[in-house]
Amino acid sequence: MARIRLSEILVGVFMALGFVALFFLAMRVSNLSTAATGEGYNLTAKFDNIGSLRVRAPVTMAGVRLGRVEAIDFDQETYQALVTLRIEDRYDQIPTDTFANIFTAGLLGEQYIGLDPGGSPEVLGNGDRIEFTQSALVLEQMIGQFLLSKAEEGGE
Incomplete structure (x- = not known):
């Protein structure tokens, strides 16, 4: 027993x-395990297409997480997505000509923002905007472009 x-x-x-x-x-x-502490400064970036980017998605540079996506809004004047990034205070030397890309990570397709630093001696501060952006690659658009190019090759 x-x-x-x-x-x-x-x-x-x-x-x-x-x-x-x-x-x-x-x-x-x-992404709930590392909730934002509220410390840091905000940067904004405009994208033509953010794909499935979500609030709290990581913001990285050279594979190191610098912060998180704070908010996602729609700009009705430019018809673009306006993404607010919360960057930790200790990463305060990001050049003004930094390039922001939306990448996909892992098998689940989680999207995140990857920053590629520029060479400017001036740095971004609270409220500044990242001017150079690359939108998310949408799988459906890539397949459509591939099929169209194959159809054009077959017609010649």
Whole structure:
């Protein structure tokens, strides 16, 4: 009888550890595990197409996370997406001619913003805008362009 009780306890502990592991996995995938602390400064960037970029998506440079996407809005005058980036205070030497790209990471297709530094001696400050941007690559558009180019080759 004691043996059955011990195996039931071990199964319960194993199940509890499994649920805890699933919880941490869910937090990691949803980007909720590293909530913004509110410290840092804001930069803005305009994109023609942001794909499936979401608030709290990472902002990286050279593979290092510098901050997160703070907000996504729509500019009704230019018909572009206006993305607000929250950059941590310790990364305060980002050149004014930095280029912002939207990339896709991993099998789940999570999108993030990658910054490529320019060579300007002047740096971006709170409220400044990143002028040079590259929109997200949309798979459907790429397939459509490929099919169109193949159709044009077949017609000649």
